[in-house]
Amino acid sequence: xxxxRIKFVLLAGVVAGLMSCGSDPNDTGTEFAPNxxxxxxxxxxxxxxxxxxxxxxxxxxMRLPVKGTVARKRYTxxxxxxQAFLAQEMIAKTIPNDSISYSEKSLxxxxxxxxxxxxxxxxxxxxxxxxxxxxAGKGDGLVAKQYKGVPVYSSDALKTMxxxxxxxVITHGKGRMWPHGSQISSENRWKIVLYVHELQKQ
Amino acid sequence: MFCKKSTLVKSxxxxxxxxxxxxxxxxxxxxxxxxxxxxxxxxxxxxSDEVLVGPGxxxxxxxxxxxxxVKWVHNPQAVIASGDKYANDLYNKFNKxxxxxxxxxxxxxxxxxxxxxxxxxVAPAAPAAGAAPAAGTAAPxxxxxxxxxxxxLVGLLIIMVIVLIALLSIVSTLSKITTAGExxxxxxxxxxxxxxxKALAANSxxxxxxxxxxLLLGGKATIDAAxxxxxxxxxxxxxxxxxxxxxxxxxxxxxCNYCHTGVYAGKGANVPSANICMNCHNAIKRESPExxxxxxxxxxNEPIQWVRVHNLPDxxxxxxxxxTNVGGLECKNCHGEIEKMxxxxxxxxxxxxxxxxxxxETDVNSKGNAYYDKLVEVHNKDSKTPLKVQNIxxxxxxxxxx
Numbered sequence: 001x002x003x004x005r006i007k008f009v010l011l012a013g014v015v016a017g018l019m020s021c022g023s024d025p026n027d028t029g030t031e032f033a034p035n036x037x038x039x040x041x042x043x044x045x046x047x048x049x050x051x052x053x054x055x056x057x058x059x060x061x062m063r064l065p066v067k068g069t070v071a072r073k074r075y076t077x078x079x080x081x082x083q084a085f086l087a088q089e090m091i092a093k094t095i096p097n098d099s100i101s102y103s104e105k106s107l108x109x110x111x112x113x114x115x116x117x118x119x120x121x122x123x124x125x126x127x128x129x130x131x132x133x134x135x136a137g138k139g140d141g142l143v144a145k146q147y148k149g150v151p152v153y154s155s156d157a158l159k160t161m162x163x164x165x166x167x168x169v170i171t172h173g174k175g176r177m178w179p180h181g182s183q184i185s186s187e188n189r190w191k192i193v194l195y196v197h198e199l200q201k202q
Numbered sequence: 203m204f205c206k207k208s209t210l211v212k213s214x215x216x217x218x219x220x221x222x223x224x225x226x227x228x229x230x231x232x233x234x235x236x237x238x239x240x241x242x243x244x245x246x247x248x249x250s251d252e253v254l255v256g257p258g259x260x261x262x263x264x265x266x267x268x269x270x271x272v273k274w275v276h277n278p279q280a281v282i283a284s285g286d287k288y289a290n291d292l293y294n295k296f297n298k299x300x301x302x303x304x305x306x307x308x309x310x311x312x313x314x315x316x317x318x319x320x321x322x323x324v325a326p327a328a329p330a331a332g333a334a335p336a337a338g339t340a341a342p343x344x345x346x347x348x349x350x351x352x353x354x355l356v357g358l359l360i361i362m363v364i365v366l367i368a369l370l371s372i373v374s375t376l377s378k379i380t381t382a383g384e385x386x387x388x389x390x391x392x393x394x395x396x397x398x399x400k401a402l403a404a405n406s407x408x409x410x411x412x413x414x415x416x417l418l419l420g421g422k423a424t425i426d427a428a429x430x431x432x433x434x435x436x437x438x439x440x441x442x443x444x445x446x447x448x449x450x451x452x453x454x455x456x457x458c459n460y461c462h463t464g465v466y467a468g469k470g471a472n473v474p475s476a477n478i479c480m481n482c483h484n485a486i487k488r489e490s491p492e493x494x495x496x497x498x499x500x501x502x503n504e505p506i507q508w509v510r511v512h513n514l515p516d517x518x519x520x521x522x523x524x525x526t527n528v529g530g531l532e533c534k535n536c537h538g539e540i541e542k543m544x545x546x547x548x549x550x551x552x553x554x555x556x557x558x559x560x561x562x563e564t565d566v567n568s569k570g571n572a573y574y575d576k577l578v579e580v581h582n583k584d585s586k587t588p589l590k591v592q593n594i595x596x597x598x599x600x601x602x603x604x
Contacts, residue, residue: 025436025437025438025439025440025545025547026438026439026440027437028434028437029430029431029432029433029434029437030427030430030431030432031431031432032431032432036515036516036517037432037513037515037516037517038516039516040516043516044470045470045472045473045508045510046510046513058504058505060505126457127457127459127460128457128459128460130457131454131455131456131457131460139240139244139245142453142454142455143454143456143482143486146454146482146486147482147485147486148244148248148252148254148485149244149245149246149247149248149254149255150244150245151244151245152240152241152242152244152245154241155241155242155245156241156242156304156306157242157302157304175245175246175255176245176246176254176255176485178477178480178481178484179477180481182463182475182477182478183460183463183478184463185467
């Protein structure tokens with residue numbers, strides 16, 4: 001039928017062809033019934049197939065909250081602790097970035113320094129602070145080596161910083177540190193404050 | 203002669219001792235200064251001339267007399283208030299941000315800090331030399347990703363070659379037996395090979411073998427392709443900015459939650475907004491063209507169009523917080539070793555079977571969660587196995603499809 005040499009080449013070609021299939025990393029592959037896969041409604045964090053979003057600017061599916069928005073959803077209800085979080089956050093939001101002394105005087109931590117809360121604060125510290133401030137708050141995190149200028153919590157100038165000061169720094173930033181209020185909920189920021197107090201003693 | 207030599211030795215010795223003691227006190231000062239500097243000054247000042255929050259301190263001992271520095275460190279506001287011109291110029295240059303006073307520092311302590319700053323500037327080559335190879339080692343390691351497929355291909359190729367050799371040797375033995383004594387062994391190698399190949403092609407067993415092999419391979423490829431429909435496993439799209447998880451999550455060990463802010467709190471893990479990038483990149487790698495893309499996006503108020511990698515079909519509901527916060531799963535349980543990926547790839551299949559398998563096998567993370575107390579109690583009444591996700595409706599259709 002075929003010359004054996006041609007046959008071998010053909011076979012090798014078929015095998016190579018089969019193996020090279022479907023290796024394009026930019027391709028999701030075949031989708032069966034794509035209209036069941038892709039949301040009709042606009043989903044956040046997703047590219048839209050076909051029509052782009054014509055309602056929002058720049059085709060975005062999400063919009064920025066109005067400036068100064070305080071998320072109230074988490075703080076509603078009769079729970080006095082949640083009310084305290086909300087009140088503190090409302091005050092903190094109205095304090096200008098450079099008025100750290102005002103925060104020192106007007107903010108207080110609604111959470112008690114129980115071992116559980118400090119432990120929860122440690123978990124939050126590890127997620128949001130440790131890569132710069134270091135495991136023990138000595139300013140020796142892996143990122144700090146690149147970023148430079150990360151303080152030591154237990155230094156003379158910082159070891160007496162109170163609740164309001166630390167909360168202000170996390171929320172609004174200070175010196176080289178930029179604001180982290182958008183990333184961490186108010187409750188978790190107060191927990192971090194508890195743990196930073198522990199590190200100040202070290 | 204002897205006497206002369208001994209005085210020479212003595213004077214050399216004394217000189218050496220003097221020198222050693224001087225350099226030792228200098229080193230000791232610098233070491234004390236280093237601790238003091240790192241604990242108190244490094245948050246705002248660099249030992250080089252780079253401005254952090256306050257001015258870089260390189261050559262400060264030449265710029266200002268030591269008495270002035272001591273006064274300034276003890277109480278900067280007083281020096282400014284005294285009308286000192288240099289102090290006021292400095293104050294105005296740094297937007298009237300006053301330095302924290304350090305009244306407890308003694309003069310020798312301040313001198314030791316200055317000694318450390320000078321020592322750090324004498325030998326600036328050491329840290330630079332250390333930094334260069336560190337940057338170099340990151341690059342070659344980056345190319346190793348996606349090596350799995352290559353290993354597989356090479357392995358298959360080797361197997362094929364072995365099979366070919368085996369087949370050829372069988373054929374040659376067979377032809378040797380059939381043509382024994384005809385003297386064909388003396389024929390040239392190529393001719394023999396061609397003859398053997400011809401004989402091979404004529405052999406019906408070999409023909410059937412090849413046909414079966416081709417059918418099997420083709421069948422497997424078809425089934426694989428059919429199973430792959432709608433599954434994005436291995437999807438690793440190119441992103442608008444060449445962000446490396448291997449660098450950020452691996453080398454620098456930045457927690458996933460730092461950028462993916464919603465992962466413990468909401469349905470989606472969230473792709474970070476540009477302000478989170480800027481927390482570090484306001485200072486780090488400012489010149490990189492990839493980082494410039496972030497700056498451009500912020501300046502033009504445009505979103506960065508990251509390409510979503512993991513995307514469940516719209517018909518299935520999934521919530522991150524239920525799995526991470528309540529279930530206590532780690533990110534890598536589903537996403538694989540992200541901290542080793544230069545470009546993020548979908549490692550798990552994210553099929554329904556994959557979800558169900560896990561729901562069948564996984565124990566409910568009920569410890570310390572009062573919500574599950576009653577459920578565990580009821581379950582333990584008539585079962586000896588621990589409470590699994592499937593026992594609390596983890597296999598119900600409407601749990602995910604509604």
